[in-house]
Amino acid sequence: MVRTRPLKVALLGCGVVGSQVARLMTTHAGDLAARIGAPVELAGIAVRRPGKVRDEVPPGLVTTDAAGLVARGDIDVVLELIGGIEPARTLINSAFEHGASVVTANKALLAQDGPALYAAAEKHAADLYFEASVAGAIPLLRPLRESLAGDKVNRVLGIVNGTTNFILDRMESTGASYGEALAEASALGYAEADPTADVEGFDAAAKAAILAGIAFHTRVGLDDVHREGITEITAADVASARQMGCTVKLLAICERAEDGRSVTARVHPAMIPDRHPLAGVREAYNAVFVEAEAAGRLMFYGPGAGGVPTASAVLGDLVAACRNKLGGGVGPGESAYARLPVSPMGEVVTRYHISLDVADKPGVLAQCAMVFADHGVSIDTVRQTGKDGEAKLVVVTHRASDAALGATVESLRRLDTVHGVASTMRVEGE
Template sequence: MMRTRPLKVALLGCGVVGSEVARIMTTHADDLAARIGAPVELAGVAVRRPDKVREGIDPALITTDATALVKRGDLDIVVEVIGGIEPARTLITTAFEHGASVVSANKALLAQDGAALHAAAEEHGKDLYYEAAVAGAIPLIRPLRESLAGDKVNRVLGIVNGTTNFILDKMDSTGAGYQEALDEATALGYAEADPTADVEGFDAAAKAAILAGIAFHTRVRLDDVYREGMTEVTAADFASAKEMGCTIKLLAICERAEDGRSVTARVHPAMIPLSHPLASVRGAYNAVFVESDASGQLMFYGPGAGGSPTASAVLGDLVAVGRNRLGGTTGPGESAYAALPVSPMGEVVTRYHISLDVADKPGVLAQVATVFAEHGVSIDTVRQQGKDGEASLVVVTHRASDAALGGTVEALRKLDTVRGVASIMRVEGE
């Protein structure tokens, strides 16, 4: 039976994503009502610029007073797509206090204060859903916290930022330098005027914190995630990667330790074999590779950003929360029972690709090999090219801890025969 009283929804933010949410709510109103079991009514839209023309939205619904909107007391669901920490945090907690459940796409806030927001939702008996916070339209949050709830997830490895993947893909496929590829991404609208959040890994790190927390039933905050940007990746790095049968991606990697007693979360550029499924992810697309005990290897792939894909995830949460509202129940909240410690980056074990500028004379390779051996880092392969007294030396290691590799590089820089460390790249996915 269809309930005749509509579910009232307030929208905080009406930019690229918010306007798409409003449009879909209007154009798909009958379908949404049938799927939820009640009509959905857009009850108010909070914006910063009230004079801007917003097609399809009744001007009477527009307000600049977001606080008054969430305090109305008759709202069923508040959709937050304004981003940032404040006022989003206060508005969300205020919505809970005044009887509304919340659907959010705010990765930065959830990565920083997810535990407090979940606690506020639980205190007031309301839902907090945020599928759109990670990987746009790709269903990922719900599969991790519901479909795989009976499984043990050991690793989440993914490309979770479309801007950086577009840039790296262009560098790989055309031989372009970083700045040239960034300029093209900006011209096409894939990169913001200030791309720092994307290219320095802040965006991906927030998503990694959310994924690790859900996958490992442990509270992981943004500060727990090791972060390294991709601005130093060069065409020479891609040339070296190709010689190894690899490409380069900016990866978010969340892992459970082999003994199961700790977890790690990190974001950085890495070489991955061309045979790995993530190597074929092109353009601005996202993909996440999940490894678990029972289900084995799963891959989630699709558009990770943009108004329509993100709005699709928001509306999916809206349907789920609406159903819960009608049923007088709530969906799954925070699951942090495992409370595993987050290990520092120094304890991460992986392979490394190190490019050195060295003097082209006898004995250099022996000196370099000795430094690696003294720090317990085993060498897999070495490639050397020399000309006019200068040489480049590329070393690929076996698996070693990040701390051991850091000590090795520090010692290498002190050698008179080493002119400089041109690049250090982790090798993943093998």
């Protein structure tokens, strides 16, 4: 039976996602009420530009006073969709103080201040939900927080940024350069006017911090995540990966050390074998591969961005928060009991693909092989081509610490017979 007094919802932000949330709350009002057990009512929508035409939004709900909206005292749930650190942080804390639960998609704020937000929610017996902060519409965080709560997650490996995946997919499928693929992504609306957050890996790093924290019950901040972007990836790198039966992806990788005593979180481009499920993720789609002790390997796939898909995740959290309001309880809070240390990138065990421009003369390969041996790095495969006194030497290593592999590359740069290190890339997913 549905009660008649509605639960009141404040919406902060009415952009690409917020406008779709407002629309779906109106068009699906009956279904939402039936699923929650009470009607939900948009009590106000805070925006920066009140004069902008918004077909999905009743004009009488629009306000520029976000602080006043969240502090009204009769708001049950605040949907924070403005992004950034401030004023989002202040508004969320005010919402908790005035008795509201919060649903947010703000990955940057969660990666930076997640523990403080959890603490504020707990202090005021409120919910903090954020499914939409990672991988858009894909149900991922709730399965990690709840469905796998009785299991031990060892690794999370994923494509969590649609812009970079679109760019790398175009480079592979059409042979385009990085610049050409970025221009296409911009023209189609996949890339922002300033794409730095995406192409330099900041967006994916924030998501990796959130994933690692949930998966390993350990506080992982943005500063704990090793980050590299895709701006240095060339068409030659993509072609070289293809020759190896691999494809290049920007990956977020969160994993336990083999002894289980520490964790790592990193974002960087990597070659993965074509047979790996993530290799087939095309266009702007996201996918996350989870490896758990009992459940085994699980894959979550779908649209990782966009107004309607992300609104779906927001509304799922809204339903959960409203149900908790009716029941007088709260959902899961922070789980950081494990307190595992986060190891630096140098301790990660991985493989390298190294492309060298070398002199085409006898003894060069042996000289390079000696450098690998000196650093304790074993060579898996070698491919060499030469012409007119110049040669290209491509080496793929066995697994070694990232520090040892990096030191090997630096030593190779100092050889007189090595004219340049054309590229280095990690090899993952095996």
